[in-house]
Amino acid sequence: MENKGLLDRKQIAGMNIHYMMYSLDYFLDCQQKVGIETIELWAAAPHFYLDAMTYQDCKEIRRKIASRGLEVKVVTPENCTYQYQLAAPKPMFFEKSFAYFSNGLKVASELGCSIMQINSGWGLFDEDREEAWKRAREMISRLAEEAQRYDILLAMESLRPEESQLITTLPDAKRMFDEVSHPNLKILIDTTAMSVAGETMEDWFRVFGDNIIHTHFIDSNPYGHLAWGDGNRDLELYLKTLQKYHYTGLLGQELTYETYYGKPLAVDEQNMKAYAPYLRHGAALS
Numbered sequence: 001m002e003n004k005g006l007l008d009r010k011q012i013a014g015m016n017i018h019y020m021m022y023s024l025d026y027f028l029d030c031q032q033k034v035g036i037e038t039i040e041l042w043a044a045a046p047h048f049y050l051d052a053m054t055y056q057d058c059k060e061i062r063r064k065i066a067s068r069g070l071e072v073k074v075v076t077p078e079n080c081t082y083q084y085q086l087a088a089p090k091p092m093f094f095e096k097s098f099a100y101f102s103n104g105l106k107v108a109s110e111l112g113c114s115i116m117q118i119n120s121g122w123g124l125f126d127e128d129r130e131e132a133w134k135r136a137r138e139m140i141s142r143l144a145e146e147a148q149r150y151d152i153l154l155a156m157e158s159l160r161p162e163e164s165q166l167i168t169t170l171p172d173a174k175r176m177f178d179e180v181s182h183p184n185l186k187i188l189i190d191t192t193a194m195s196v197a198g199e200t201m202e203d204w205f206r207v208f209g210d211n212i213i214h215t216h217f218i219d220s221n222p223y224g225h226l227a228w229g230d231g232n233r234d235l236e237l238y239l240k241t242l243q244k245y246h247y248t249g250l251l252g253q254e255l256t257y258e259t260y261y262g263k264p265l266a267v268d269e270q271n272m273k274a275y276a277p278y279l280r281h282g283a284a285l286s
Contacts, residue, residue: 004236004239004277005278005280006236006240007239007278007279007280008248008279009035009279009280010037010038011038012036012037012038012251012253012272013036013039013040013073013074013250013251013253014031014034014038014253015039015040015041015042015252015253015255016039016041016042016047017044018256018260019047020044020261021262022264024047024048024061025064027047028064028065028070029068030265031068031070031268032068032069033265034265034272037069037070037071038071038072038073038250039065039070040072040252040253041075041113042076042078043055043076043077043078043107044077050103050104051100051103052096052103054103055107059110071112072111072112073113073115073250074108074115074116074214074252075113075116076117077100077104077107077116077117079117080119080163083100084096084097085097085121086118086119086120086121086136086139086143087122087123087132087133087135087139088139089124089127089132089135094139097139098139098142101118101139102143104116105146105150106150108150108152109150113152114151114153115153115154115213116154116155117154117155117157117188117214117252118140118154118155118157119156119158119159120164120167120172120176121135121136121139121164121166122159122163122166123135123136123164123165123166129165129166132166136166136167136176137176137179137180140154140156140176140185141180141182144182144184145182145184147184147185148182148183153184153185153186156173156185156186156187156188157187157190157193158170158194158197159193160196160223161196168193168197169197170194170203170207173187173208174207174208177211186211186212186213187204187211187212188214188215188216189204190215190254191216191217191218191219191233191238192216192220192222192223192224195220195222196220196223201238201241205244213249214249214250215250215252216252216254217238217251218254219231219232219233220232220233221233225255226257227257227267227268227270227271227274228270228274229274230257230270235275239278253268253271255267255271
């Protein structure tokens, strides 16, 4: 099999979201088994407890990860359920959400990560979009200030129209990025949201360049957060685009198709088989 040398193994960041019916230990053992070396930790139950008041002991989690030769590079607080969102409409919800994501930054710092993933939130679909936008901008601005204190970068992704009325397109992301205008706010490409919007990786890199620091790098059709081979996206084209723009960040494996929850190891094995022809042997993540 030809080795195309487009990808370092350490760039593939395994995520535990499709292991939500299994223990954290099982997830970590499976990552070790399939040859993944880097983790994007989905900081949610049953694997990690995080709320607006407190969070789980990070020393225990860090020890479990390190004992298997793995390294956690990104923390992703659960942010697609209503309990906490970045454009929460009521003052109490808004402040609780700020406390929650602030605790996420503390978790990232204690785990030795330099990146925390966020999105725009969504407000309410029956309210004026600009009112929700103002709250999202205020929240992201405040979190960027907090992130600076902890030497963490926020990686902001777009969402699908069914998930938000705020950042669902590249122009939306550019508007928020420019309005917040903070050095600790950076960009994450979610390839599914990108595909649903009819955009390309070229489009995103032309606009954001080096401000793209993370990806949720998955197959789609164009919907679905799918393992490679289950959608119709062009993996090699995506990887060549990353190489063209000298991207050396991570490829987060955010896999959320409902059939994956009962067979997460098999899904990761399928993904790693798809990546195998593109791995640079012996290379390390810069």
